[in-house]
Amino acid sequence: MSTNVSAIETPQSAAPAWTETLHEWVTTVDHKRLGILYILYGLGFLVMAGIEALIIRIQLMHAHSSFVSPQVFNRMFTMHGTTMIFFVVMPILFGFANYLVPLMIGARDMAFPRLNAFSFWLTALGGLLLYFSFLGGNGLYGAGNAPDVGWWAYAPLGAKAFSPGHSTGYWTIALLVSGFGSVGTAINIIATVLCMRCPGMHLGRMPLLAWLNFVMSGMVLIAITPLTAAQMMLLVDRYLGGHFFDTQAGGSATLWMHFFWIFGHPEVYILVIPAFAFMSEIIPVFSRKPIFGYPVMVGATVGIGFISMSVWAHHMFTVGMNSYANSFFAITTMAVGVPTGIKIFNWLGTMWGGRIQFKTPMLFSIGFLFQFLIAGLTGIIQSSVPVDWQLSLSYFVVAHFHYVIVGGILFAVFAAFYYWYPKFTGRMFSERLGKWHFWLFVIGFHMTFDVMHVPGILGMPRRIYTYEPRPGWETLNLIVTIGAFIQAAAILLFVYNLVVSYWKGAKAGNDPWDAWTLEWSVSSPPPAYNFATIPVVASRRPLWDQKHPEDPDSRYE
Amino acid sequence: MNMRHRHNSAIRCALSFLALFFCAAAAAAPVSSTNIFAPASTPARTIVGLSHFVIAVTAVIFAVVASLLVYSVVKFRARATDAGREPAQVYGSTQIELAWTVIPVLIIIVLFLATARIIHAIQDAPKPAAALDVTVIGHQFWWEFRYPKLGIVTANELHIPVSDPAHPTPTFLKLLSADTDHSFWVPELGGKTDLIPNRVNEMWLDPERPGIYLGQCAQYCGTQHGKMLLRVSVDRPADFAAWVSAQQQAAVQDPKVLAGKHVFETTSCINCHSISGTAANGRFGPDLAHLMSRSTLASGAAENTPANLRLWIQNPDAIKPGSLMPAMKLSDGDLDAVTAYLETLR
Amino acid sequence: MSALTIPITQAPRAWDLPDRGKVAMAALIIAEAAIFTIFVVAYLFYIGKSLTGPTPREVLETPVFYTICLLSSSVTVHMAGSFLKRGKQAAFLQLWLLTFVLGGLFLFGTGQEWHRLIYEKGLTISTNLFGTTYYSLVGLHAFHVTAGLIMLLIVLIFGLAGRVGRDQAGRVEVLSLYWHFVDAVWVVVFTVVYIVGR
Numbered sequence A: 001m002s003t004n005v006s007a008i009e010t011p012q013s014a015a016p017a018w019t020e021t022l023h024e025w026v027t028t029v030d031h032k033r034l035g036i037l038y039i040l041y042g043l044g045f046l047v048m049a050g051i052e053a054l055i056i057r058i059q060l061m062h063a064h065s066s067f068v069s070p071q072v073f074n075r076m077f078t079m080h081g082t083t084m085i086f087f088v089v090m091p092i093l094f095g096f097a098n099y100l101v102p103l104m105i106g107a108r109d110m111a112f113p114r115l116n117a118f119s120f121w122l123t124a125l126g127g128l129l130l131y132f133s134f135l136g137g138n139g140l141y142g143a144g145n146a147p148d149v150g151w152w153a154y155a156p157l158g159a160k161a162f163s164p165g166h167s168t169g170y171w172t173i174a175l176l177v178s179g180f181g182s183v184g185t186a187i188n189i190i191a192t193v194l195c196m197r198c199p200g201m202h203l204g205r206m207p208l209l210a211w212l213n214f215v216m217s218g219m220v221l222i223a224i225t226p227l228t229a230a231q232m233m234l235l236v237d238r239y240l241g242g243h244f245f246d247t248q249a250g251g252s253a254t255l256w257m258h259f260f261w262i263f264g265h266p267e268v269y270i271l272v273i274p275a276f277a278f279m280s281e282i283i284p285v286f287s288r289k290p291i292f293g294y295p296v297m298v299g300a301t302v303g304i305g306f307i308s309m310s311v312w313a314h315h316m317f318t319v320g321m322n323s324y325a326n327s328f329f330a331i332t333t334m335a336v337g338v339p340t341g342i343k344i345f346n347w348l349g350t351m352w353g354g355r356i357q358f359k360t361p362m363l364f365s366i367g368f369l370f371q372f373l374i375a376g377l378t379g380i381i382q383s384s385v386p387v388d389w390q391l392s393l394s395y396f397v398v399a400h401f402h403y404v405i406v407g408g409i410l411f412a413v414f415a416a417f418y419y420w421y422p423k424f425t426g427r428m429f430s431e432r433l434g435k436w437h438f439w440l441f442v443i444g445f446h447m448t449f450d451v452m453h454v455p456g457i458l459g460m461p462r463r464i465y466t467y468e469p470r471p472g473w474e475t476l477n478l479i480v481t482i483g484a485f486i487q488a489a490a491i492l493l494f495v496y497n498l499v500v501s502y503w504k505g506a507k508a509g510n511d512p513w514d515a516w517t518l519e520w521s522v523s524s525p526p527p528a529y530n531f532a533t534i535p536v537v538a539s540r541r542p543l544w545d546q547k548h549p550e551d552p553d554s555r556y557e
Numbered sequence B: 001m002n003m004r005h006r007h008n009s010a011i012r013c014a015l016s017f018l019a020l021f022f023c024a025a026a027a028a029a030p031v032s033s034t035n036i037f038a039p040a041s042t043p044a045r046t047i048v049g050l051s052h053f054v055i056a057v058t059a060v061i062f063a064v065v066a067s068l069l070v071y072s073v074v075k076f077r078a079r080a081t082d083a084g085r086e087p088a089q090v091y092g093s094t095q096i097e098l099a100w101t102v103i104p105v106l107i108i109i110v111l112f113l114a115t116a117r118i119i120h121a122i123q124d125a126p127k128p129a130a131a132l133d134v135t136v137i138g139h140q141f142w143w144e145f146r147y148p149k150l151g152i153v154t155a156n157e158l159h160i161p162v163s164d165p166a167h168p169t170p171t172f173l174k175l176l177s178a179d180t181d182h183s184f185w186v187p188e189l190g191g192k193t194d195l196i197p198n199r200v201n202e203m204w205l206d207p208e209r210p211g212i213y214l215g216q217c218a219q220y221c222g223t224q225h226g227k228m229l230l231r232v233s234v235d236r237p238a239d240f241a242a243w244v245s246a247q248q249q250a251a252v253q254d255p256k257v258l259a260g261k262h263v264f265e266t267t268s269c270i271n272c273h274s275i276s277g278t279a280a281n282g283r284f285g286p287d288l289a290h291l292m293s294r295s296t297l298a299s300g301a302a303e304n305t306p307a308n309l310r311l312w313i314q315n316p317d318a319i320k321p322g323s324l325m326p327a328m329k330l331s332d333g334d335l336d337a338v339t340a341y342l343e344t345l346r
Numbered sequence C: 001m002s003a004l005t006i007p008i009t010q011a012p013r014a015w016d017l018p019d020r021g022k023v024a025m026a027a028l029i030i031a032e033a034a035i036f037t038i039f040v041v042a043y044l045f046y047i048g049k050s051l052t053g054p055t056p057r058e059v060l061e062t063p064v065f066y067t068i069c070l071l072s073s074s075v076t077v078h079m080a081g082s083f084l085k086r087g088k089q090a091a092f093l094q095l096w097l098l099t100f101v102l103g104g105l106f107l108f109g110t111g112q113e114w115h116r117l118i119y120e121k122g123l124t125i126s127t128n129l130f131g132t133t134y135y136s137l138v139g140l141h142a143f144h145v146t147a148g149l150i151m152l153l154i155v156l157i158f159g160l161a162g163r164v165g166r167d168q169a170g171r172v173e174v175l176s177l178y179w180h181f182v183d184a185v186w187v188v189v190f191t192v193v194y195i196v197g198r
């Protein structure tokens, strides 16, 4: 297979000057380079937001701590939450989508390469604006501060009266701008998937990664935009004297909550669906079987997309909705468990009867399955409204969502990193360090987030900068903090592995995993134009057909 | 009403084994004063029943799915003897897909019915005639309690009577906010409900045992959200009646501390605080008429001792940085006088 | 190079994919519709909740003429497009110009109404909830009209320079999709502000 690779490898020339390289990267419209920019940008912010998390954890290590002031603590969790959601996970997932979708559907680029670059730079600008608030929030004379309103900025706390200065303004504009970037990328992915597929790849043959990112992009269109609209209203309030969320002038605080969560809930599925997409590519390859129930997987994803548009108020069970509204949002929320369960079962079905190879990407995938299961079930516990009256706004919720986001999404992202690293760089990473990273992160993760459920049950609310020494709280919080540091060590190991393998790793070749989708048919890294000849496919696993001409998939589909 | 009756022993068994993860709470700290699994009031108790049921169901789901996962990881791992051959390529199965769609649907129907019943039981409970009404107003970062029928205004420490199941005297809280959103949460007595400006919320409690119950503001409300603690004193009927009549008295007028009273009345204290029988009628800060009947200061931020009181008036930030009471910059003499005066307000 | 091409196991059917311009515009319209939905919901929610005057009943006048202008521009933009498709460039340009003028008239109407409200009735965006929601919703729509007009103008200029021929019909159609959307939004805004809201 790899004999012909050299034919399309870019010719090795003298290394260009670094300014030239920089210029090339800044002005690039190549989907692969933009993908990598997204990913590096997200990783940079992961370290920032991670350091903020560590500051939170140090402060909460013991009772009556005075490591940081309450004001700083409140800024830390606001910035940590906002950064992690909007400037870590979103960019990394968009980065992978950018890089992989065109390759997997046999296209030479995205549908609108320049829009693609524009969207990336909007997102980048958003993140920079958010962090500029550290300097400009109070004006330079006030020495600056970051927003401290929480990542939901509930009204009226986000209003000028309660958040004077410009820090909340920076927060608002940052999310507005990066929201435009996300919508741009979503439009691009939709157009790419619908209009750029190679011959033979009708929708029923598209790799699940492309399908799921397509669904995710559809959700972005209708779920990010409510946030955009709400942020516009908040700007009108803050800078034009409007009263949308001004409770003194008859404005409604709950309206903001509704608007925020109409965005916020679908948002978490926007984050998790690309993670599902990684699983749907990686698990089959390392189980050596095709995905179990492809059409059902597609259907379940679309189902999750639809149901998740009607569940938002499960974040508002404590705001005093009447019993009918509460019951409605309980049943819709529980209903999401059905299509999600179908997906879990189909991944299990894929592994069942396979020959599972425990390479690093697969280890992270198994971690994902296990942890996402638990996280989903704690979600179900919270969806039982009266139970949530106790659990809401407590550390149990914090544990639930870190379980999904770290135990689920971050594990899936790590799996994707290890799986596609050879394709991105042409080098293999160190499998040994990868396993170290996995086990260390598993230990750190469980120490942090398993334990974190318990303070919630013991009555510890979230977003408190310090606490009284109540029974159990101190010990538990200490364990949680230690876990967070173990996670940090594991992430350092991961970054080290990425960096060192880039130069020292073994050459990967086109197809190190013996995989089946089109990206593995081209050289690693792929040439700028991806495919010298646009491929023609006849099944969901074109490379399987090629490797097993005696038993092609096209016979069964 | 109580879901506990539903448990059969098999579920109980699974529960105690697998839900250890969730219930470690109860085991780790039986004496906890804010444990949601130590209910002392009907809403909290009902919720614990429902929690057991929901945790049991999810624990069983977890056990089944996790076992399948572990089994397939162990059973279907690649072996050296495979010699690179590919396993049988299976594409799916309609029957199986149907099975793992229908079973979860049935499970969530059961979960939903159990949930809806408890929502109704708690939220739509009728209000008995003997119920006590209290209006709770959330402020940045303290609690105001008003007893409209009894003419009492107090702060931070809520007093309510024990409710005898035979003659229930539950307390119905009307929840309001003066500024940002807050949330009333005393885990042993019930779930939490938010206090939202421009909106009226309600909740009720019927404590079974006298005692002090701790809680705190659960909705992020600004800088000092962390020290917006809450204390509920559940009193025997006689104690409650005594407390009520003490609170209904006008503030003590002790001639020995007239100097302090004078300082108080001539400083801007009166813009924010009220003390009956004086010129002070501000509502921005807590009512101080019976300050000494409270065991803590500034919403539980410090114990109510003379030293703390003096420190608080001198520099509130030393106790609660970011609280909305400014340091009044009184001279040492004035400070002592005011403290002495406030010390008389039983 | 040949090894990279996936062997053709069966002759692919004719491979027709949708036009990416139209797909992208449809996606954009969905996103925009969601933004407008939130503003409309806020408007409806706050009807009658202002603590002070003036109320919509007191100050609003129904802009019938300008509404007719905007709605008929949808017809003209459509006709312009179909002329272009048939290669009738002159007719296209005339109708395109008409569309631009009708859209411009509408914008002028909005400006006039705002002027009247601000200077005669004393209603600004910060007066009360009605002012806030009214200027935001109508302003958001007017912003979209303005954006549309700018794009119409660009096409007009290129058209006058003789650079918009039959080969550009696809792009012009994408733009007219946007214009139809702006019109459709006005129908909703009009209903909400001038009929339901009064």
Ligand code: HEA
Residues within 6 Å of the ligand: A268, A269, A271, A272, A314, A315, A316, A317, A333, A334, A336, A337, A338, A340, A341, A342, A344, A372, A373, A375, A376, A377, A378, A379, A380, A382, A383, A384, A388, A391, A392, A393, A397, A400, A401, A404, A405, A409, B061, B065, B103, B104, B105, B107, B108
């Ligand atoms: C990617 C992120 C992600 C995902 C996927 C989920 C998934 C789910 N979440 Fe979570 N959630 C968050 C991120 C996420 N959540 C965040 C960030 C918050 C808090 C935000 C904040 O407050 O700051 C939150 C908060 C949150 C709340 C509000 C708590 C509160 O503040 O009071 C609730 C309540 O219902 C909830 C429920 C659920 C449910 C039911 C699911 C379901 O989708 C889970 C479905 C999965 C399963 C159920 C497991 C697999 C299924 C089976 C094995 C089938 C059989 C199962 C059954 C029949 C039940 N979540």
Ligand code: HEA
Residues within 6 Å of the ligand: A046, A047, A049, A050, A051, A053, A054, A056, A057, A077, A078, A080, A081, A082, A084, A085, A088, A089, A150, A151, A152, A398, A402, A405, A406, A410, A448, A462, A463, A464, A484, A487, A488, A489, A491, A492
């Ligand atoms: C993508 C989402 C995401 C991710 C990945 C994380 C990851 C983590 N989170 Fe985060 N978190 C949120 C999203 C996320 N969080 C959100 C939305 C909130 C709510 C905010 C709000 O209430 O408004 C929240 C809130 C939140 C709280 C509650 C704060 C409070 O309520 O007071 C806590 C407390 O422990 C916490 C901890 C952690 C920890 C320990 C991690 C760890 O997993 C992080 C591990 C990563 C690192 C540690 C980075 C590695 C860094 C290095 C290796 C660099 C080291 C280098 C030097 C020292 C130079 N988070």
Ligand code: CUA
Residues within 6 Å of the ligand: B138, B139, B140, B141, B181, B182, B183, B217, B218, B219, B220, B221, B222, B224, B225, B226, B228
């Ligand atoms: Cu009041 Cu938090």
Ligand SMILES: [Cu+2]
Residues within 6 Å of the ligand: A264, A265, A268, A312, A314, A315
């Ligand atoms: Cu949610």
